[in-house]
Amino acid sequence: MKFNSSILTGLRCFEVAAGLLNFTKAAQALNLTQSAVSQQIRNLEGNLGYSLFVRQHRSLVLTDKGKVLFECASRTFLDIEQTLRRLEPSDTPLQVNCLPSFALQWLMPRLSDFQHLHPTIAVRLKAEFQTLDLHAMQADDIDVAIRFDPGQYGNLKADRILDEYLMPVATPKFLSEHPAFAAGQSLQGVTLLHDATPWGGAPEFIEWRTWMEAERPDWLSELGGIQFNLASLAIGAALNHQGVAMARTALVLDEIKSGRLLNVFGRLVSSPAHYILLTQRAEDRRTTVFSLWLKDECSRFNDERRQLLSI
CATH class of the missing domain: 3.40.190.10 (Periplasmic binding protein-like II)
Known part of the structure; x- marks a missing residue:
């Protein structure tokens, strides 16, 4: 079967309808008519050569092949949506999550310098102790986090910065x-x-x-x-x-x-512990700019500390 735009449109209609198990609700979600959704799915089934739904009175049930295709399609469309969201230019604040004492004593006094250097990147600083992993950073929409501990972060990009x-x-x-x-x-x-x-x-x-x-x-x-x-x-x-x-x-x-x-x-x-920079969207320009600035600040601080304390 040749993959083309009509197949892609049909797959999108199928993915939404399969998630809702209702053509009318799928049409509302896609801003289409119910007949248009039904037609797209009939065309898709015709191209595939097998049925995706068992159409019962006032209800839909996925066939075995429909279940397999739905799992693949939903995962693929979710990946595409998340990738597009990460890549699109954003003027939303960069969400920075930091331990309270480090935020108060070290980071906060330096943020005005970052804002002066990068006036187009707004920063929203949140100070808290929350233990972080990839799921927690995604759930709270955290772009950058700074932690102080001796631990490892297997599913996040973690840089030892100081x-x-x-x-x-x-x-x-x-x-x-x-x-x-x-x-x-x-x-x-x-x-x-x-x-x-x-x-x-x-x-x-x-x-x-x-x-x-x-x-x-x-x-x-x-x-x-x-x-x-x-x-x-x-x-x-x-x-x-x-x-x-x-x-x-x-x-x-x-x-x-x-x-x-x-x-x-x-x-x-x-x-026993050190400061760690955690990021989940390394391709985000705002994250890259902030991370490079933070590492430079840590390097300057380290030089000043070495001179003052004879480390």
């Missing part, structure tokens, strides 16, 4: 009031501040534990303190002289530069 380091930070005032701690002698009277969930499923106290195991294993027996559900809250508590936060460099570099927070011991430890 490694991270951990360091205890506190205000000069707090350290002046706790000289034994500032000298590395004792944790007595010191409140440790924690991000309770640096990534989904993270063990309790994982960031302080990671740093202590590398630098002060003798302090592990005193591991405890106040836990917050956001890293930015733990940093805020440290800025209010309430204790010592275990900080990620991306979240506190500006505070270190200004002197509001100090890297207490000058020692950094590699984090």
Whole structure:
């Protein structure tokens, strides 16, 4: 059988009618008359040489061959529609999904630079903890996501864009009031501040534990303190002289530069997690432009961090 435009039109009418099992409803969905849909399907059956429907009184039932063709046709038309949607020029905002603390402390201050460089690409930033896979990104129409964890993303394009380091930070005032701690002698009277969930499923106290195991294993027996559900809250508590936060460099570099927070011991430890860029529509120009810009920003930040913290 030669594949031509009339066959394609007939297949589209068949796919809609087979999904609804009703010619009248299919005609409404296709903006055609019921007789036109019926004729298209009769022509298709004539070209194929077999029936696709068993026509019963006020109802339709797919034949065995009709069921097979419907599965193939519906899958094919869905793929075509999704591909056309991805390829068409879009002026809708680029949906960027990011962890709250990274969005607040690192990404948000840089977005105005992106907008200045690319004024035709609108960005809509949403901060949340949601665990992502391809289905979740498609369901929520997420174009780009940034996550911080040690995990793998098998069904998404995942680029490792920035490694991270951990360091205890506190205000000069707090350290002046706790000289034994500032000298590395004792944790007595010191409140440790924690991000309770640096990534989904993270063990309790994982960031302080990671740093202590590398630098002060003798302090592990005193591991405890106040836990917050956001890293930015733990940093805020440290800025209010309430204790010592275990900080990620991306979240506190500006505070270190200004002197509001100090890297207490000058020692950094590699984090078990890193920042990952997730995309589902790599062919989308907006996604490509944003991804390249973000990687450049990470590279510039890494250079600045290396100079300031001697990494």
